[in-house]
Amino acid sequence: MPEGPLVRKFQLLTSPFVGQVVVKVGGSSRKINVNDLNALRLQDSQVSYFNFSASSRLVLHFESGGFLVFYNCRMYWCSSPRTDPASDILSVEFHRGRALDALRAPDPICYTLLDQRYFSGLGNIIKNEILYLAKINPLTQGSLLALSDLEHLLDCAIQFSSDWLHSKLRGKRLHPQIYQKEQCPLGHAVMKGTLGPSGGFKRLTWWCPQCQPEVLSGDGDPSPATE
Ligand SMILES: [Zn+2]
Known part of the structure; x- marks a missing residue:
């Protein structure tokens, strides 16, 4: 995507x-x-x-x-594909309630963000950047986060995407804070891992273990790490 x-x-x-x-x-x-x-x-x-x-x-x-x-395009005929505007983070018809419901699933939040059924237009760069901005560890289960944290994450997604679009339209480059970085803006060493659901698509993910601490579940176990 x-x-x-x-x-x-x-x-x-x-x-x-x-x-x-x-x-x-x-x-x-x-x-x-x-x-x-x-x-x-x-x-x-x-x-x-x-x-x-x-x-x-x-x-x-x-x-x-x-x-x-x-320029440099591949052309082929296809039956009219449509993106559901309710899942398009850049659409005025974006459905926040549906997105919040998806984020509350007991899955690592970085998996849900790349689920195009709920977040079309949200790719791997946006995923990395907004998790850093919202100070959320990518492997934290959405169900362990407060609703206010999820609301904030959603705000970050919409704001970041629209800022990126506007700077793109002015011909400016994106300056990521965490994506493909070795240090976060505060100078902490950044972790990198290939994360994704088992049997699903895995993507390189960058996060700062200090700015984005893991959230412990009620029984004291940290969020499940992936293989
Ligand atoms: Zn940091």
């Missing part, structure tokens, strides 16, 4: 053309006949499903006289 702010920038750039008809096509692709795009109306711009790879370049000219150039 790509990070939401990166794909949303793409969406903002392409959205003025939604509703317009393609009047001329340039470029080539081995996968599809690009001329089949002629006279089609751009109905939506959904970017979560874009897979970039160095294979071709596409130019779409629209009836307004404007055009879009897609």
Whole structure:
């Protein structure tokens, strides 16, 4: 899953053309006949499903006289994929209640955050950064955290994603605090591990054991470590 702010920038750039008809096509692709795009109306711009790879370049000219150039993109026909706006952290329709319910599960919080059913647009960079900002250990079970902590984590997710999007739109680079770092901003040594549900997708995770201490469950056991 790509990070939401990166794909949303793409969406903002392409959205003025939604509703317009393609009047001329340039470029080539081995996968599809690009001329089949002629006279089609751009109905939506959904970017979560874009897979970039160095294979071709596409130019779409629209009836307004404007055009879009897609560099290094892979093209293929697919049945209309849709992202549920209720799970999109950058959407005004994002459903906080549903997200909070998901976060309260007795699973390590870093697994839940990457569950695209509840958090589409939340990728591995955002996961690492917001857990650091919220001072939550990635392996803490959501069920052990106070509702106020989970609310704060959600606020961090939304704020961080929208800040990233806006700096991206101004052409600025992201300066992570913990992601791929050896020290946290306070100078503590950062831990790194490959975390994910057993049998599921595992992602490299960075955290500061001092800023993000483990939460002990009622019986004194720390949050379960993964293999
Ligand atoms: Zn620290």
